[in-house]
Amino acid sequence: MTLKELHFFYELTQTPQVTQVAKELNISQSALSLAIKSLEQKLGESLFDRVGKKLVLNERGRFFKEQTYAHYVALKDAQTLFQTNQLAGRLNIAASKTISNYLMPDIYFNFLATHKEVSFDINSINSTRIIEQIVNSKLDIGLIETNLSHSNIIKEHLCDDELIVVTSDKNSPRKLFIDTIEKKWILREVGSGTREIFIDCLGDMAKELDIFMELHSFQEIKSILLKNPNTISAISRVAVEKELKDQTLFEIKLINIEFKRAFSLIYHKDKSKSLLFNTFIEFLKKSLQT
Structure with a gap:
């Protein structure tokens, strides 16, 4: 009909x-x-x-x-729905754990508070899965923390981040060569952007790493670190700002190694860019760069 x-x-x-x-x-x-x-x-x-x-x-x-x-x-x-409200609609968004937990909650809230006819489907998964879902057009927008990409993906820089090495051992030296660290490494799971950046920066030295546990969230990692001074992890600085300030975790600077990375926005190259899509991306970039 x-x-x-x-x-x-x-x-x-x-x-x-x-x-x-x-x-x-x-x-x-x-x-x-x-x-x-x-x-x-x-x-x-x-x-x-x-x-x-x-x-x-x-x-x-x-x-x-x-x-x-x-x-x-x-x-x-x-x-006539979109003639009266060009921003009405629902966006399907996924962000990696660091971005989702520590950067996005206020951004989601502030945007939705301003645009009443907009809604989000929000997911928090690792960067590898986000890339897969963008390639398969299951997501509108992905927010990742890895250098990985794909020929069908458009990737845009959002902001910079830094991984740091931390422990709860207050007596540990504050500067070390990585091959002199005798603590047990607690890392994120394979596929997470945090882990990929850390391993890539280490290069061949990663083969000598004593990876004791692999966990899926920073909260789990921090819980282990806080209870066990003989453990150590590489984690985003934004994820441990409170613990560093409270001096329950302590940064160890690795000699001759830095872990710099970028947080990126990705979407499918054939994605149609509605006014809602473009407005949210503009709002997101502005929020993260201020």
């Missing part, structure tokens, strides 16, 4: 004179009759009794109108 056929049908339910309705709609009588016949063929039912030159609604037609008119009105309203 088409909206045009339904429109003609509802008009005829108000005025059974085909000639008059055709004139009001500025179409020929034959075009009106063909549209109604097409609708009836699709339904497999006659909706009108043909009485002379009139089309009188029959019992099946009355039932059809009763069951469908409210939906038709809603569909007609939907045609």
